[in-house]
Amino acid sequence: MRQPRVEIEYCTQCRWLLRAAWTAQELLTTFSDELGEVALVPGTGAVFNVRLDEEMLWSRQEQGAHPDLADLKRLVRDRIAPGRSLGHTDRRSPPPPPADHEH
């Protein structure tokens, strides 16, 4: 069975190669048995897109920010290794509830 491919398209003008390569190494370290490859794709125009096979997992233009690594790992895990624990990445406590305004 062909293993999934991740594609990280990054903007060369914005010098995002280092961020893209760091993200690739993190995904390949966490999912070394599950991923077939991670491809780094040079682009322009402030692009930073992460695709899993044909699905767009994260688009900086749409989401308005770079992906948080733990969120990105959960997005990948939910598709290629559902149920698998990501250790501390999963235990990261959700953001605190909004402060109580009574006092």
Place this chain on the structure above:
Amino acid sequence: MRQPRVEIEYCTQCRWLLRAAWTAQELLTTFSDELGEVALVPGTGAVFNVRLDEEMLWSRQEQGAHPDLADLKRLVRDRIAPGRSLGHTDRRSPPPPPADHEH
């Protein structure tokens, strides 16, 4: 016209992800306009292969060593940007001639 793809297959058991990612970043920095993508492909069994589209540019098993980066850049340049200078990479002096054995 589709741009060329480089594939770096590396051994996860030998922990060669860092070397593979470093090589990918160097190639993407030097050939950011000419390459369509560089893919990192996890493998096993002491593999470290660099392919350009379908051609095997370097195989650690065949060549018996990891590729020297300057040599690898010249191999890629000769195929995707023939004639283009690689600056200091090209000016690296060739190895000295064997010592004269008469004296």
